[in-house]
Amino acid sequence: VFAILFATVFKSLEFLVDSTFFIFLGIFILIVLFHSIAGYFEYDSDGAKIIILNKGLILTEYINYRENKLEFDRHQLVGFKINNYVIYKSLVVLVKTYDGKKIKERFNVTLLKRKKLKYVKQSLSKTVKENRKRKQG
Structure with a gap:
């Protein structure tokens, strides 16, 4: 849609005819970059x-090929x-499985807004701290 829109706009602007390819290339790179970076994140520790x-x-x-889901007990963190x-x-979350292996998952x-990231960090820190106390005691 953007390509068709920009093609009609740039066709009417004659002074940008020489640089149209580079403009399309820049827009394409921005779209690919946005697609690779943008992601939906959900955290539930209730x-x-x-x-x-x-x-x-x-x-x-429609196409859910980028889903990454991790569900684990609190004591496994x-x-x-x-x-x-x-x-x-x-x-990056490090989880210990029931057979003793450690798994690293990246999300x-x-x-995520700074405030929500802070809440996730607080929740995970609290859980790690509780697990260390339980392990020592």
Whole structure:
């Protein structure tokens, strides 16, 4: 839709004829970048289990190929880390399985507001702290 709109707009503007290819290339790169970065994030820690859900933002109702869901008991959480890159934020969660293996899962939290990210961080920190006390005692 954007390509057709820009093609008609730039066709009417004669001074941009030489740079039309570069403008389309820039717009295409921006759309691909937005699609790869943008993601829906959901966190639920109300019950005995913690549920973290990540899925794509565009076309998720029809094609849900980017879904990443992790559901685990509170006592399985070993640690977490929030990586803050320039245009991308990720939450890395370390969970211990029932057979003793540790699993690292990465979630995209780029579009999460600072206040909500703070709440997620507080909740996970509290759970990790409780698990360490339970392990020592």
